[in-house]
Amino acid sequence: MVAPNSSPRLSAYGVRFSFSPPRGREPFILGNVSLELHPGQVATLLGANGSGKSTLMKLLSGLLTLEESWCEGLVRYQSEELYRLDSRVRARRVTYVGPDFSAEFPVTAFEAVLMGRSLQSRNWFRLSTNEDRDLVREAMEKCQCWDLRHRELHTLSGGERQRVAFARALAQGAKVILLDEALSRMDLHHQAAIGQLMRQLADQSAYTFLLVSHDLNVATEWADSAFVLHEGEIRAQGGLGTVIREDVLNMLYPGADLRVGESPTSGKPKVFFSNSRSV
Amino acid sequence: MRPLRLTSGLSAFVLSTLFWLGSFWVALRVGAVSDADFDLVLQLRLPRVILASAVGMGLSVAGATLQALFTNPLCEPYTLGISSGAALGAVIGSALGYDASYSGLAVPAFVGALLFAGVLSVISRRSTSSQLAVLLAGVMLGLLGSSLVAVWMAVSDAQGIQGALIWLMGSLSRARMEGSILSLFGVITLSLLLWRKWRELDAFLLGEEGALALGVSVQQVRTQMILLTSLLVGLCVSGAGMIGFIGLMIPHFVRRFSGSLHLTLLPLCAIWGATSLNLADSLARTAIAPYELPVGVVTALAGAPFFLSILLKRMGRVEG
Amino acid sequence: MSIDLSWQRVTLLASVIFGIWSGFSSWGEARELVDQSGHIVTLVERPLRIVTVAPSLAEVAGDLLVDELDRIVGVSEHTTFPPALTNRPSIGPFFKLNLERILSLKPDLVLATKDGNSREEVRHLRELKLPVVVVSTSNLGEVSRSMELIGEALGVPDRGKRMSAQFNAGLESLRKRAAARKIALHILIQIGMDPLVVAGGNSFVSDAVSVLGVKNIYQAAEQPYPRPSLEDAVIKSPDVILIVAMSSNVHELQHSEGKKWRSFQRIKAVKDNRIYVLPGDRILRPSLGLLEGLALVERTLFP
Numbered sequence: 001m002v003a004p005n006s007s008p009r010l011s012a013y014g015v016r017f018s019f020s021p022p023r024g025r026e027p028f029i030l031g032n033v034s035l036e037l038h039p040g041q042v043a044t045l046l047g048a049n050g051s052g053k054s055t056l057m058k059l060l061s062g063l064l065t066l067e068e069s070w071c072e073g074l075v076r077y078q079s080e081e082l083y084r085l086d087s088r089v090r091a092r093r094v095t096y097v098g099p100d101f102s103a104e105f106p107v108t109a110f111e112a113v114l115m116g117r118s119l120q121s122r123n124w125f126r127l128s129t130n131e132d133r134d135l136v137r138e139a140m141e142k143c144q145c146w147d148l149r150h151r152e153l154h155t156l157s158g159g160e161r162q163r164v165a166f167a168r169a170l171a172q173g174a175k176v177i178l179l180d181e182a183l184s185r186m187d188l189h190h191q192a193a194i195g196q197l198m199r200q201l202a203d204q205s206a207y208t209f210l211l212v213s214h215d216l217n218v219a220t221e222w223a224d225s226a227f228v229l230h231e232g233e234i235r236a237q238g239g240l241g242t243v244i245r246e247d248v249l250n251m252l253y254p255g256a257d258l259r260v261g262e263s264p265t266s267g268k269p270k271v272f273f274s275n276s277r278s279v
Numbered sequence: 280m281r282p283l284r285l286t287s288g289l290s291a292f293v294l295s296t297l298f299w300l301g302s303f304w305v306a307l308r309v310g311a312v313s314d315a316d317f318d319l320v321l322q323l324r325l326p327r328v329i330l331a332s333a334v335g336m337g338l339s340v341a342g343a344t345l346q347a348l349f350t351n352p353l354c355e356p357y358t359l360g361i362s363s364g365a366a367l368g369a370v371i372g373s374a375l376g377y378d379a380s381y382s383g384l385a386v387p388a389f390v391g392a393l394l395f396a397g398v399l400s401v402i403s404r405r406s407t408s409s410q411l412a413v414l415l416a417g418v419m420l421g422l423l424g425s426s427l428v429a430v431w432m433a434v435s436d437a438q439g440i441q442g443a444l445i446w447l448m449g450s451l452s453r454a455r456m457e458g459s460i461l462s463l464f465g466v467i468t469l470s471l472l473l474w475r476k477w478r479e480l481d482a483f484l485l486g487e488e489g490a491l492a493l494g495v496s497v498q499q500v501r502t503q504m505i506l507l508t509s510l511l512v513g514l515c516v517s518g519a520g521m522i523g524f525i526g527l528m529i530p531h532f533v534r535r536f537s538g539s540l541h542l543t544l545l546p547l548c549a550i551w552g553a554t555s556l557n558l559a560d561s562l563a564r565t566a567i568a569p570y571e572l573p574v575g576v577v578t579a580l581a582g583a584p585f586f587l588s589i590l591l592k593r594m595g596r597v598e599g
Numbered sequence: 600m601s602i603d604l605s606w607q608r609v610t611l612l613a614s615v616i617f618g619i620w621s622g623f624s625s626w627g628e629a630r631e632l633v634d635q636s637g638h639i640v641t642l643v644e645r646p647l648r649i650v651t652v653a654p655s656l657a658e659v660a661g662d663l664l665v666d667e668l669d670r671i672v673g674v675s676e677h678t679t680f681p682p683a684l685t686n687r688p689s690i691g692p693f694f695k696l697n698l699e700r701i702l703s704l705k706p707d708l709v710l711a712t713k714d715g716n717s718r719e720e721v722r723h724l725r726e727l728k729l730p731v732v733v734v735s736t737s738n739l740g741e742v743s744r745s746m747e748l749i750g751e752a753l754g755v756p757d758r759g760k761r762m763s764a765q766f767n768a769g770l771e772s773l774r775k776r777a778a779a780r781k782i783a784l785h786i787l788i789q790i791g792m793d794p795l796v797v798a799g800g801n802s803f804v805s806d807a808v809s810v811l812g813v814k815n816i817y818q819a820a821e822q823p824y825p826r827p828s829l830e831d832a833v834i835k836s837p838d839v840i841l842i843v844a845m846s847s848n849v850h851e852l853q854h855s856e857g858k859k860w861r862s863f864q865r866i867k868a869v870k871d872n873r874i875y876v877l878p879g880d881r882i883l884r885p886s887l888g889l890l891e892g893l894a895l896v897e898r899t900l901f902p
Contacts, residue, residue: 063491091494098492103484104350105539112485119478119493127542172493310699319702322727383719446719452698453719455726569676569691569700 007078008036009208010060010094010176015073017052017059017066029055031232033073037176039206042198044219046243047229048252053212054098056229057178060210061096062087077176088120095174099181101165103153109164110149113140116172139170144193158185166194176208183211183218195222216271220244221263228252244269288543291536295550302557303328310565326454330518331560332553333463334451335525337515339552340470340545341508342526343533347480347541348504349414350487356512356526359417359505363424364395365516366447370428373443374435383453384446385517392513395420396506403502410487413501449522449575451560462518469511470549476500477541484539522575524582525552525559531585632751635735635744636713636721642730645754646670646708650701653693654678656710656734658886659749663758670753673704680888696720702727708752712736712745714803714885736885737823738806743767745885762887769890770810773897777812780901784813787837787868790824790845792856795832799825804843804883811897813839833865839900840868843879852876875899 015033022028029052037043047053058064059075065083066073075082077093085093103112116139117132128136140146145163153161162182169177183191199222201207213219219226226243228236230252236243249258249271259272306328307320338356345354356362368391369384377387402408402416446453473480479500482490490497515522533547556574559581563572629641650673651657657674661681664670668683676692678684688704691697693715701709706729711721713735724731732752734745743763750759788798788805798804799820809815816835817825840860844852853876860869868874877899882892 061492063488087491087496088494091492095494096488096492098488101485101489103486103539104352105346105484106534107484107539111481111538111540115478115481115485115493119482119495121478124475125542127540169492319699323699323702445717452695453723455723564699569689569697571691571695571697 006038006040008076009039009078010082011036011076012056012060013074013076015056015059015066015071015075017055017064017071017073021068021070028232030059033229033232033234035227035234035237037208037210039175039208040202041225042202042209042211042223043225043227044211044213044223045227045229046216046219046252051229052232053229054180057096057180057210057212061094061176061178062090063096092120092173094176094178095169095172096178097165097169097180097182099162099184101153101161101168106152106154108150108152109140109145109156109167110136112153112164113149113168113171116168116170120173135173136167136171139167140164142170142197143167144190159187159190162186163190163194175206176210179209179211181212181214183213184215191218198222216244220268220270221266240269244271288537291543291547292550295547295554299332299550299554299557302554302561303332306331306557306561309561310568323454326456326459327451327560328557329456329459329463330454331451331556333459333466334515334519334522335529335552335554335556336470336549337462337466337511337552338522338526338556339529339548340466340473341511341515343530343541343544343548344473344480344504344508345526346530347483347539348501348508349410350483351414352531353527354414355523356508356515357421357521357523358414359395359399359509359512360419360421360424361392361395361399361417361509361512362516362521363421363428365389365392365513366428366444366521367391367424368394369447369517370431370443373446374431384443385458388447388517389513391424392509392516395424396509396513399509400502400506403505404498408498410501413505447516447520448573449520449578450571451519451556451563451574452571453519458518462514465514466511469507469514470545473504473507473511474541474545476504477545480504480541480545481539520575522556522578524578524586525556528578528582528585529555632732632748634732634752635741635748636733638725638731638733640730640732640752642732642752643707646706646730646752648672648704648706649708649710649753650690650704650706651675651678651710652690652696652701653710653712653715654680655736655884655886656712656749657681657684658884658888659746659762660710660753662887663746663750663753663755663762665758672706673701680884680886696724698723698727701729706730708732710734710749710752712885737801737803739770739803739810742803742885742889766887766890769887770893773810773890773893774812776897777810780812782812782901784839784900785816785835785837786813786839786841786900787816787832787835789840789842789856791826792859794826795829796824796826797832798843799823803885804879807883807889807893808841808896810893811900813900829863833863836865836867838867838871838873840866840874841896841900842874842876843883844876845879849876849878 013034015030016028017030018028033056045053055064062082082090113136114128114132117135118128137146140149143163143166145160145167148156148160148164162185165182183194186194198209202209211219211223220240223240225239227234228243228248236248244260246258246260257274259274261270261272263270307324341356345356345358346352365388369388372384372387398420399417403413479495482493482495487497529548529552533544533551537543537547559577560574563574563577566572630644631639631641633639647670649660649671651660651671652675654675654677657678658680660671661668661684671684671687673690674684674687676689690700694717701724709724709729709731711731711733713733714737721731721733734748736742736745743766746763746766747759750756750762788808790796790798797817799822800815800818802823805815816837842852842856856876857874860874863869877896882895
């Protein structure tokens with residue numbers, strides 16, 4: 001749970017972004033986005049397709065920056081400006097896990113996860129230290145992919161690769177992890193395991209997670225708070241109960257006619273199709 | 280698959296170096312003329328073997344680096360059009376009557392390559408340039424260079440251009456001791472500078488996004504690497520003309536046995552590139568003696584089937 | 600009378616003796632000549648291990664050496680004249696010399712030509728400390744000079760001068776016959792097929808053929824082998840088209856090129872069916888053989 005009154009770990013203020021200079025009436029992808037993420041928070045980012053969720057995630061993790069002249073705003077990690085940090089240092093603080101984790105060339109799962117650590121080192125000849133290898137093992141075991149370590153990435157299934165991707169993020173040491181559709185191909189038992197791992201890391205080690213998932217119910221199961229991105233701005237934010245509401249959802253997904261209920265096991269809000277047009 | 284990789288690094292190196300020395304021996308001995316003239320060997324074959332090692336090394340390291348940088352297994356040293364820059368330089372140099380005694384057209388060719396490298400670096404540095412954009416820019420630059428050469432050919436004295444183009448066709452027979460040693464020195468220096476960044480190159484294996492997530496400053500590293508590889512390719516092309524397929528094949532071959540991590544990949548590519556070019560050149564020199572096959576033909580004949588097999592394998596891959 | 604051995608006299612005597620001695624010792628050893636590329640080449644008096652790197656050079660050298668042909672130890676590929684040299688060790692084709700073979704033959708003279716051999720390779724030979732004499736045969740005057748030069752290089756300067764004189768005399772008689780004919784024939788000398796490449800006034804071909812009194816329609820071109828458009832050739836409408844074939848498939852070329860030109864009936868040569876294909880490598884050798892070759896062309900053009 002979010003520690004009360006803790007200062008934000010990762011925050012964005014007044015972010016305005018577009019890939020190319022906006023022409024005429026073309027709006028920015030992100031017009032005016034502000035949000036704050038705290039230690040121990042597991043949040044989910046909701047929005048329709050194309051609303052700029054991935055773009056926002058990348059801006060928050062440093063994969064994209066606001067340096068172009070037509071962009072505005074600020075992204076901070078604690079009190080430092082994120083984009084001013086050396087990229088290696090930044091990687092130790094925040095990292096992004098995308099939907100596709102793959103390599104065009106033969107790379108084993110172990111090697112891929114190890115990269116999270118080896119990039120932090122500067123020694124020319126040492127591939128990895130024992131400490132590195134132990135951390136990699138620990139991360140892969142937590143993500144239930146240690147048995148895949150000698151397999152080459154391109155031979156793994158989508159779900160298997162996503163577990164390896166998560167392990168990479170953990171091994172890297174970043175405590176803020178942004179997951180962009182990173183659970184979507186996992187089997188349910190793996191999803192459950194990773195979800196529980198997230199909760200555990202957030203609760204016990206003050207990790208911060210921001211999830212994007214097209215399956216809202218997956219997101220709501222593990223998250224404790226949500227942000228709604230609509231038309232380039234954050235329209236709603238807060239605890240799940242305040243955000244997951246029928247009016248918000250119908251704004252995001254017009255015509256879907258959704259209902260919000262409660263999970264019988266966890267009490268978390270769940271989204272249902274009303275299916276009123278059935279035969 | 281795994282056990283053969285990281286741990287066997289040392290034995291892989293020893294074995295590879297043995298092969299390399301073997302190729303030296305073959306190159307110096309094969310096609311011995313009536314008496315084993317030590318003079319002959321020293322004056323003609325030794326510079327040739329040194330140049331073959333340098334160029335083979337340079338092309339393989341450049342190829343491996345570009346394949347990682349652009350996350351594309353089909354990349355090779357000439358993808359970014361640097362060779363067209365060298366061609367343009369050679370053609371213009373020859374037209375201007377430039378013909379220094381030891382280097383032939385090597386200097387103007389290198390200058391041409393350098394100019395193209397500069398343009399590419401500028402393009403790569405722009406933050407709005409994605410990986411694909413830089414790659415396409417390189418391809419376009421290559422086409423531009425070739426077209427300019429063609430235009431020059433159409434309007435100028437065909438004889439001089441002929442000379443320049445023959446010069447550009449891959450051949451190691453021009454090797455002179457001083458030039459070869461200089462090339463070797465240059466190639467080793469540039470390769471070391473590339474090797475230093477092996478961690479970043481590894482990160483690129485996971486894609487541009489993956490590299491960014493790992494904390495690599497992609498723009499900066501990419502620009503540096505492009506500049507270094509362009510210099511490397513420029514050096515190789517100015518020294519021996521265009522020799523294809525080495526830069527494409529060797530990295531793939533080495534990856535099959537030693538994995539993709541660049542700490543071991545780059546040095547092994549260097550060694551195997553030197554070895555294979557030595558062997559190819561020996562074959563070129565002796566196969567239809569006294570005629571000499573262009574060494575690029577030998578590498579292409581060996582390389583084309585290999586290239587096709589990569590393509591077919593990729594097309595047949597099942598998505599996970 | 601005692602000999603005055605003051606040191607000045609000793610020195611003077613020593614210099615005189617030394618001068619005479621060195622004069623004698625270089626008699627059979629080294630001499631210098633300037634070749635047609637402007638280089639000063641140091642040679643022995645009588646080279647005994649000669650390598651020729653173009654077929655025409657073997658022909659000229661062979662003709663000059665007469666019965667001393669075994670002084671030629673290496674020839675280039677496709678050397679067919681004189682027949683005795685066909686089996687000599689080959690040093691590769693003239694356009695890509697096998698330097699190893701040349702070196703291994705330990706020549707004391709290498710004959711090369713500016714027209715055909717790669718400048719780069721000739722330079723490499725010089726760097727390997729081989730004595731290379733380069734001739735130039737881009738026009739008739741140079742061919743004549745090259746015969747003298749080769750004679751000098753081989754150590755038979757008189758024979759060289761005689762060959763050159765014979766060559767010039769032969770050309771002169773051809774010129775006289777041409778003057779007597781008083782026919783002004785405009786000809787196009789075609790070298791290349793697709794695209795059209797012709798021999799301009801600056802080329803050896805044109806220079807040689809002009810001895811017969813014909814006028815090359817591209818005499819004024821700057822480049823030796825310009826590439827005019829077909830329209831230009833049509834406008835100039837030559838009386839004869841002479842196709843110089845570089846390989847031996849004369850009949851095929853006659854057929855195929857004849858067909859290509861047939862659609863341009865506006866050209867006089869096409870209308871009068873005066874398109875001839877001649878084997879260039881036989882006709883256009885920069886040697887005495889050129890005289891026979893030109894005589895053949897003469898018979899073809901003026902039956």
